Amino acid sequence: MMVKAKTLSDVYNNFEGNKPLSVDEYDFFVNIYDKKLKRFIGNVQRNTNYQNIFFIAGQRGNGKSTILNNLKHRNTTFETNYEIRHLQAMELLDYDDIDIVDILLIIGFNLIDDNGLDDHNKKLLIEEFKVKLTKLEQVNNGELEITEQVIDNDIGEHKFKAHLDAKVKFFSFFSSGAELSSTYKSDKNIRKEAKRIYKFKTKDLLTIINDLFLEYRRLNNNKKDILLILDGLEKLKDIDDIFTKDINLLRDIKCYKIITMPVYLKETVDVYDVKAIDFTMEVDNHGNIKNKELLRTVVENRIDDGVELITSEAIDIAIEMSGGNLRQLLNIVQTASSEAMDIFETDKIGVDEVTSAVEVLKGHLASRTQFYSQFLNGIDQNHKVESVEDKDTLSKTLQSGLVFAYFNGRVYYAVNPIIKDNLV
Numbered sequence: 001m002m003v004k005a006k007t008l009s010d011v012y013n014n015f016e017g018n019k020p021l022s023v024d025e026y027d028f029f030v031n032i033y034d035k036k037l038k039r040f041i042g043n044v045q046r047n048t049n050y051q052n053i054f055f056i057a058g059q060r061g062n063g064k065s066t067i068l069n070n071l072k073h074r075n076t077t078f079e080t081n082y083e084i085r086h087l088q089a090m091e092l093l094d095y096d097d098i099d100i101v102d103i104l105l106i107i108g109f110n111l112i113d114d115n116g117l118d119d120h121n122k123k124l125l126i127e128e129f130k131v132k133l134t135k136l137e138q139v140n141n142g143e144l145e146i147t148e149q150v151i152d153n154d155i156g157e158h159k160f161k162a163h164l165d166a167k168v169k170f171f172s173f174f175s176s177g178a179e180l181s182s183t184y185k186s187d188k189n190i191r192k193e194a195k196r197i198y199k200f201k202t203k204d205l206l207t208i209i210n211d212l213f214l215e216y217r218r219l220n221n222n223k224k225d226i227l228l229i230l231d232g233l234e235k236l237k238d239i240d241d242i243f244t245k246d247i248n249l250l251r252d253i254k255c256y257k258i259i260t261m262p263v264y265l266k267e268t269v270d271v272y273d274v275k276a277i278d279f280t281m282e283v284d285n286h287g288n289i290k291n292k293e294l295l296r297t298v299v300e301n302r303i304d305d306g307v308e309l310i311t312s313e314a315i316d317i318a319i320e321m322s323g324g325n326l327r328q329l330l331n332i333v334q335t336a337s338s339e340a341m342d343i344f345e346t347d348k349i350g351v352d353e354v355t356s357a358v359e360v361l362k363g364h365l366a367s368r369t370q371f372y373s374q375f376l377n378g379i380d381q382n383h384k385v386e387s388v389e390d391k392d393t394l395s396k397t398l399q400s401g402l403v404f405a406y407f408n409g410r411v412y413y414a415v416n417p418i419i420k421d422n423l424v
């Protein structure tokens with residue numbers, strides 16, 4: 001658990017940008033999105049319709065995971081009224097070719113893996129899930145066999161038999177004793193077969209997941225509503241269809257839902273009568289970050305009051321070069337602490353140390369900056385995306401931290417301040 005920094009070594013550990021604050025570290029939480037967060041919490045608490053999804057739009061490093069980790073501290077109603085099931089996409093779904101089948105199955109697998117039931121009731125829950133999945137596979141089995149026999153008729157029986165064996169393997173991992181979530185993530189063949197079986201039966205698969213929720217609540221004698229948090233989906237690749245084509249399936253999961261999504265899809269999902277709240281810093285008409293004092297508090301709150309480990313001027317530069325992205329702010333200070341100890345051999349972070357840290361981080365992004373230089377120059381000049389064809393490039397540059405997005409009545413894109421000098 002984090003304690004306030006008394007040395008530069010402590011600063012290095014406290015300013016780890018890739019680690020969101022845990023529930024136990026709430027004292028270090030700085031609410032930089034005050035009004036947005038109040039509206040968000042109020043709307044979630046008032047909601048009584050399972051079909052409403054509360055989307056959080058943002059990009060990596062904006063503090064979404066920290067907010068979600070600490071929701072129940074903002075209002076005890078969350079802990080009283082909901083059983084919060086917080087799924088981390090980067091832990092459960094970190095592989096290519098993710099689709100709605102993966103999302104639905106991983107929700108079910110997670111409920112099986114982590115449910116607090118006694119051994120008897122857990123076995124009952126597993127068995128019901130397995131039986132229903134098997135039945136759906138059997139319904140689909142005849143269709144799949146006919147298709148495969150026609151396509152592979154000239155290849156022979158061997159390949160077709162391999163296809164049947166693969167289906168047996170898909171269900172055998174239920175009895176392996178390992179966590180279903182981790183097994184599914186690590187075995188590409190299992191995932192491939194799952195999609196073969198359920199890709200065109202997603203509504204039926206959704207029914208099975210909803211039945212699983214109901215059975216879990218019955219076995220657990222659980223009076224609380226389930227609040228499902230799917231966190232980190234915006235960090236995964238090629239998932240736009242989940243927020244567009246498959247949005248009705250997400251709506252029909254019978255529990256309350258908070259789902260993070262890519263920031264560039266915020267305006268797209270409005271077409272589907274879905275409203276997403278964004279957690280991004282606000283900027284003025286000239287692209288200057290508002291409420292910089294809140295970012296200063298983020299830095300000062302992690303350092304002991306009795307020691308001066310970073311100068312006020314150094315904090316100002318770190319904030320300016322962060323672009324309002326919390327992860328980048330933390331990374332700048334962490335790298336500056338390393339520069340202070342290893343290069344400048346001093347016991348305090350000053351302007352020189354922060355400037356050197358920015359150069360180090362700039363180097364990490366140099367090759368990607370060069371690769372997307374034409375697109376980045378367009379963003380730097382116009383602060384918007386000029387054509388639909390640029391959507392894929394926008395996605396990649398947002399994910400990699402080359403471009404930052406801001407919303408205050410309109411979308412405003414800006415090049416990461418760290419790399420601006422590298423644009424040609």
